[in-house]
Amino acid sequence: MTSPQRRTYPRLAIVWIMWWSAWSLIFVVAVFAEVADSDPDLFEIIGGLVAAVLTGVLAGARVVANRGPVAAAAPARALPAALPRLPGNTSAAREPVQRLAGAETALRTLLTQLRGASVPGEVVDAARRTAAETADRLRVLAAKVEAVEVAVAHSPAGQRAGLEDGMRNLLGHLESGLNGYQELVAAAGHLVLADSANPVPDGLVEATDNLAGLASALRELSDRK
Template identity: 50%
Template sequence: MGPRGRDLIQLTQLVSRHVNGPVAQQIRDRIARRDDPDVRRAREWARLERRAAWASRWMTLWALITVICTVIVVVALTGVSDFKQPVTLALGCGAVGLVSGTFAFRSGQRLRVVRRAQRDFGEAPKSRAVPAASAVLPPRGSVAREPMVRLADAEETLGELLTQLSTGKVAVPVESIEHARATGAEAAAALRSVAARVQAVERAREAAPASERAVLSDGIRDMRRQLDEGLDGYGTLVAAVGRLVVDSPKAGPDRDALTDATDHLAGLAAALRDLAPHNP
């Protein structure tokens, strides 16, 4: 084996030694959280609540279409309005109303099934903080330090906003707040996992021969881009919660923004976890 082969083996061992410790610990923490009965209960409740919300929305939509079609049929057949070919119009709207009424009925049945499951489930789980990964910042000079400083500030802000939201008068479901809190914690853990890999590769780059450093630098830039994208998603969730806190005295706060931001951040966190094993 030549000098180049030995250098590559040493480089691989160095990266593995620095990566496996932090990442393995975070994986163990994540598995422990998933096995926690309280966390599983909160996730199941949030899943039921999302199903109920979608069933209610679809039932309302189909019922509205049915009512509109019924009104048109009545007006066409009674001759109140000067419709051209009222019989044809009445038959067409009647057919659409029949289909939409069937969908509305099915959505109502689905909603009743979900509500029955919620009653069998019991009371909604109380908000519970999910243990976060270690918040030790990367050393100065690391590409990962500035994103982790931003993440620490964003985590603190999100925690304060969610606390205000859960104790305020705004009508936000407890399960939505819990889902946002858990998603934020999981996203933060995924971002810290990427930051740990950045630091490991930075140390490996210092020990690598000059011919290998360019490849490692490219990998560091890619991971920094992933950190920035993840932090943008985290900031979107913080902004959505902040808007709910601001709108709490109003009659109709935009609760859908919280759901959309939470789902977006959950997707980013999943993407970071999927990409982590393939990073340099």
């Protein structure tokens, strides 16, 4: 339903009101001065009062004439969701996260295609949920890699080797999770290519289950303090 239009006074109307108020004050002062005179002129008094009234009427008419409809304010547009942050340019985690972002875009397109096909909705939803959780866990892991890289840069030389080994271990898990995500993308692509009235989503289900297992392992890893 369209919201009713709201009426308001334009700026010009305010100017007219101020102009009328000033002249009315002048006429009233003139009338009082005439009354206070020892020999007041009745015609001048009446003329001043009439002039003040006419000025007010003209100002009011001008206000009404300039009072127009103003459309209601349009609803605020929702801001687009912020893109996930990429690791720094020098971080070893940046390139895997960039590949993850590309895989996410591809999977969204493929699952949209499958939603319109004869693939059970619960299969598509399970793939989407598992992929979303895995992507979140992979980004948490990438943030840990980046944090350890900072620690390596600012640690004594004797302790850097242990930190670097731990960082490489995190990168290995990041790559494994990304490979599982890409396997899900491939399974969805094969299912789109099947183009059958009764597509068999076994490959997508298997890839989803495998990725769910990886996501569980990543959850434990990313939650580890």
